[in-house]
Amino acid sequence: MSLPIDDSRVIVTADERYNARVVERRDETETLAYFKVRFDGEPVPFDPGQYMTIGVFADEKLWQRPYSVASAPTDAADGYEFYVRLVPIIRFTTLLWRLQVGQQMRMTGPKGRFLLEPDDRRTHLFVSTGTGIAPFISMIRETLAQRKPRRTVVLHGVSYADELGYRDVLERWERDGTYPVRYVPTVSRPADPRNAGWDGRAGRVEAVIGDVCKDLGLRPDRTVVYICGNPDMILNVEGVLMNRGFPEFHVKKELYWPKGKDAPAAPAG
Ligand SMILES: Cc1cc2nc3c(=O)[nH]c(=O)nc-3n(C[C@H](O)[C@H](O)[C@H](O)COP(=O)(O)OP(=O)(O)OC[C@H]3O[C@@H](n4cnc5c(N)ncnc54)[C@H](O)[C@@H]3O)c2cc1C
Numbered sequence: 001m002s003l004p005i006d007d008s009r010v011i012v013t014a015d016e017r018y019n020a021r022v023v024e025r026r027d028e029t030e031t032l033a034y035f036k037v038r039f040d041g042e043p044v045p046f047d048p049g050q051y052m053t054i055g056v057f058a059d060e061k062l063w064q065r066p067y068s069v070a071s072a073p074t075d076a077a078d079g080y081e082f083y084v085r086l087v088p089i090i091r092f093t094t095l096l097w098r099l100q101v102g103q104q105m106r107m108t109g110p111k112g113r114f115l116l117e118p119d120d121r122r123t124h125l126f127v128s129t130g131t132g133i134a135p136f137i138s139m140i141r142e143t144l145a146q147r148k149p150r151r152t153v154v155l156h157g158v159s160y161a162d163e164l165g166y167r168d169v170l171e172r173w174e175r176d177g178t179y180p181v182r183y184v185p186t187v188s189r190p191a192d193p194r195n196a197g198w199d200g201r202a203g204r205v206e207a208v209i210g211d212v213c214k215d216l217g218l219r220p221d222r223t224v225v226y227i228c229g230n231p232d233m234i235l236n237v238e239g240v241l242m243n244r245g246f247p248e249f250h251v252k253k254e255l256y257w258p259k260g261k262d263a264p265a266a267p268a269g
Pocket of ligand 1: 089256
């Protein structure tokens, strides 16, 4: 996969500080990919919603970033799955994109408090943009493995329909009833030729969430909301929900970067 930007830093392939390796990589588009990273030793337990920090040494320095785990804790022995967007500036993802299966990495964690409440019987509304869907996939996979599924609505916003990561699995869970999930994808640029043939919802998540709550009968007193990804989207969604009477403590948030720090030509999330 060719990089849209030239990163000539020399990646250290072997180092005693490495403790894990890439065991799987699947490119979805030029700028979105799934990576699976496995500890060389015993896996570390984590809760769905938490993140790991992964990195490589290049030019004498450890480049590392946090990533939400998308796989279930029960599968940790096989590795931790991450869903990542390439950000076209020379920092960590331009190194990550150059890694092949077998490359050693440093992985630490888990960390994070973006967690499910035990035995929460409310409807779960999972709202995300772009790669922010990752922790929700872990949450669904884990509650499925425990046979304790929760009534869930997954609202996922992207610019282009081919960026709807995990669409296949979500549609399958919904279609065959494996999981009580209602999958609501939305694309923010419906008129773009790349979205030709798209007949689903159109508009940013903050623009459609009001209708989604109305259409699906999501009541503030019976719904817990988790929002993950782009900080501006999180703030806007929260604003809409507050106006609809959702109490602040019914809304949990995971910001992937600080507000106001958008990358050049910022992608969806
Ligand atoms: C708790 C946590 C969990 C995260 N989980 C994920 C994840 O599962 N998948 C993932 O792709 N990223 C995730 N991130 C973001 C990730 O850590 C990196 O910031 C990102 O991969 C870009 O790394 P970078 O070194 O290339 O650029 P950085 O210097 O880290 O970021 C530069 C800029 O890139 C933009 N940016 C960062 N992340 C994204 C993104 N995901 N989509 C679009 N633009 C972005 C922001 O404007 C940011 O200011 C997470 C961040 C946090 C804090």
